[in-house]
Amino acid sequence: MTNTIQSFSPQESSISLNGNGAGKGTRDRHPEGEARVVVQEWEPEAVETSAPGETVPREEEIPAEKPKKRGKSGGSWVKKTLLVLPLLGAIAAFGGVGVMRVRNAQAPVQEAQQTAQPVGLPVAAVPVEVSPIQEWVFADGSATAVRSKHLTFEEGGTITYIKEVNGRDLREGDRVSEGELLAKVDDRRLNADLTQARATTAEAEKQKSVAIANLSQVRANRAQAQASVEQNYASIEQAKAKVEQARANRAQIEAKVEQAQVGVEQAEVKIEQAQANVAQARAKREQAISQVAQAKANLEKAIADLELARKEQQRRVTLYQEGAISQSDLDLYTNKLQNAEAAVATARSQVSAAESEVRAADSQLLAAEKEVDAAKRQAIATQKDVQAAQSQLAAATQDIEVAKSQVKAANSQLSAAESQVRAVEGNLRAAEAQVEAAQAGIESARSGITRASVNLEDSALYAPFDGIIAYLNITEGDYWMPQRVQPSADYQTIVEQVPMIVIDPSEFEVTVELPAFEGERVQPGQRAFVVLEGDASAAAGGDTTSDSLIQRAKARGRVFSVSPSVTPGGRSVEVKIRITDGTENLRHGGRVSAWIAVAENENATVAPLNAFVFRDRNPYVFVVNEATGKVEKREITPGIEGISQREIVAGVKPGELVVTEGKNRLVDGAPVQLIERVQ
Template sequence: MNHQTQNPLSSNIPPSRSQNYRDTEQLLDKNIPSEYQETPKTSNKKEQNTNIKKLWWLLPVFGLLLILGGVTVIRLRDNDQPVTVTETVPLSVRVATANREPLRAWISSEGTIRAVDYQHLTFDVEGDVTYLGNQDGRRLREGDRVTKGQLLARIDDRELTADVTQAQAAITEAQQNKAAAIADVAQARAQVAQARSQVQEAQAQQQNAQAARRLAATSLERYRTLVEEGAIAEIEFDERQNTLEDAQAGVQSAQAVVQSAQQQVEAAQAQVQAAQQQVEAQNSAITTAQARLSQAEVALEGASIYAPFDGIIAYLNISEGEYFSPQIVTSQLGGDYQGILERIPMVIIDPSQYEVFVDLAGPTGEQVEAGQNAVIASETKVNAAASSQQTLISNARARGEVFAVNPAISPGGRAIEARIRLNPSTTETLRHGEQVLTWIAVSENPNAVTVPINAIVRRDRIPYVFVVNEDDGMVEQREVELGITGITQQGIINGVTPGELVVTEGQNRLVDGAAVEVINQGG
């Protein structure tokens, strides 16, 4: 009786797979050498033992074949089971509608509000405050209105007043000395004139004496001839000789008088020069006294504070009896402006016009030009003001426009200073020295296509948006060309049309053609 070896897994093999398994067994039987195939039991026991020893290495081979067969059966059985298809779950996104609306590009910077007309009022000298202005029967206060020329405060000025009085007295004395010197000049000039007149008289007498001498000399020569001729007596000749000698003496005397008169002229001229020098000295004394008076008057003025124009007291940091020194203010120069406002005695402003001074970083400041619109929001409303362009404008505390832009960049801050002149009708709640946040509209598109800024995604530095197709719930990734950037909205030049839905949240998980589920829809 022949025995067939049956695979224990064959009973579990489906009928459709049994033929495949039998083919595998037949293939294995063909590959086994004939000497290793089963032999009939009619062989003797010794031969059987020998054959078993020869076939021991086949056991691992059969084990491997069994394992391969089991794996094959399992795979075939798995292949008969139906395949389950997993459906893709749509991604949840938030969207907004692209709109067509006016759009402005804004830049912001902190600034300081100042009145267009304001003045820091301080004392130029140190001392005790002895007077603080009265207003309606009480001491002056912040917020009080004052008029131009009104005395607001004074420091003890008794020494300064004495200095002014002393300088005035010095001027009076110098002026009196000058008058005396001028009189001396006049008197000396009169003496010069008198001496010159005497010179002229002496010169006339000298000329008469010289004429008499010439006449006497001529007469003497004539009488000499007569004497020699015996026509006259010698005594007459001697008389004529005496006359000539007298005439010669008269000439000498006249010359002496002339010299004396000339010396008197020179002396009188010297007196004139001395008197003129005295006048010049007194002029110099007057100038010096006037300079001292001016210094004393300036110092006296520096001890008092007067209102330079009609306005309001914005800051008042002094009181009667308090000691003040200018160093209190100068020590704060170059520091915080608020620190100056807290130390200076007074600040008066004209509240009818305000402006804002802002420092803009170099690249940002280059976009600012005179005439651009600007709005002001206090720092406490920054978040609310920045929620949208419409909110920024509607919540603005004040509005105005850029008045001037400094063409130079500050060496220390590397910033450009701009001045914004505010509309007086919108500045009721502003205060001089207040810190505010300033927004300047540097460009504008009145007919822009806009999407929320957070709808823009950048991949490889290229801007895209995901546009939702409402018919099939799929998104399309579109490259866009960007326009100006507003506070919360981005202008689109190409790539999106008004009315389309763009994804604003969840787009980082999206790819072109992805299915989405819109969980909100806003404009």
């Protein structure tokens, strides 16, 4: 290609380039009459290679962050040089010959031909260095305490107590200790319910004791009835033997006497049995008297409770008429009065029943004493029979008849004893059922105690752990209703409605949501840096570097968890970061920006992002050989891409110079002039 500078007059001249370059120039007259050329603009679209007509297309630069700022004078000088020198460089590199004819109005026209010398393209370069590099993903999120507790009353009422700190009411930011009482509502009604439940339990346990005693007595009665049955069986057998003996030994008076003596012994046994019945009847009478005393004591207590309930109900009627309490409160004490009246009626019935048992016991005692008298009389009669048997043989026949009568009587007694056993068995089942019912009453009363205790606990707020008050929405004297807190409301509304929130400020975590394609690269344990909301814009600016980001971070931590699910709406992944340093700079609920290092290399070979170019999607850099003054185009293997640098895994060694400015005009082996070397 030939570049020709056309002739120009002393007053006006112009320069034009033939080929693919274009240029404009003007000739100004020098004060001393000399001519000089001023280049105004030149922009090559293509550069020739060794063969005419063959060109190299302009290279596509890799997208890069905003380069580092330089001084004003140096940058301006480089830019001016880059505008002026390409014209001369292009003429010298491609062997163009220009002929300039300068005409002077005061002298003959002279022509001169000059041959241009090669000049290197101006470039700026930086040395490749070994430095730590991180690849980041970041997102905005919120900081929260790992441990926090929403405290609320489950019982409604007037707030009667809030903890004092140094003589003043509790405030947000105050520290509290685990188990410390923070606030409570009016618990007088709950305490009364607990007292009543305990009294009911004591009464149920007393009833169980009575039922157990009754069961023991019934079991003793059953044993006695069974013994009576066995005894009657023996009596029958004895009477039958006596009959047979009387028939066989009718002539033998000795046998008759012995037979009569057996009757005497039997009579004595009956006396003892009758006396035992008397003792048993007396014991029953004493028990019945004790039951009467207990029933009267219960009646007196029920009457006292009735009077108390009547007074309480009358007082509530007055309060209701004055509008101090609600209808439901009045109905509560009206029901208590009705229950007390029913309890008095029940106690009176128990007294009547106990007195009836005393009368029945008196009747049984009288019957038992009569049995003793009858047994004694029978013994006397039997003795007379013995005497009669000794005196008369004929008495033996009478003894046989007596024995037969005794057999019949024993059979009757056996039937009565068996009936008594069956009756006692029924009483035993009833007594066992009474014990079971009493036990059920105890369990029910104890559950009432538990329920009342739980209700009492729900009327107070205690510190769940050592921490600080993050939110406080109540004051002493407020009337609290559990319905104020709606679980379906948004979180901000709940925070404003719940009585108080306690947090543990010793451990914080940051929650962010990353796009799904970035969330796949995040793993637990990766380092993370937290920038406060006020510094977030500066951290995301174009002049940010990894070092400046780390310095700007007010807290540090590591990735704690990565959700395996993707949110349906935002198509994002939730990531939680546990803070290890700088918790004192965070606030519960504060907005922050979190930067996560998804890839790191502490000893990476790195170069600025603006040193890389891509041709056919392959990354290259231009390495400056200062000895030859030329550049070498090298294909590299890229690694981690940081904020302002990229790692070079292979292709360039640390210390080599790579072009950062002017690389779009370069080809492999092109001569360059190093205008600026950035350290």
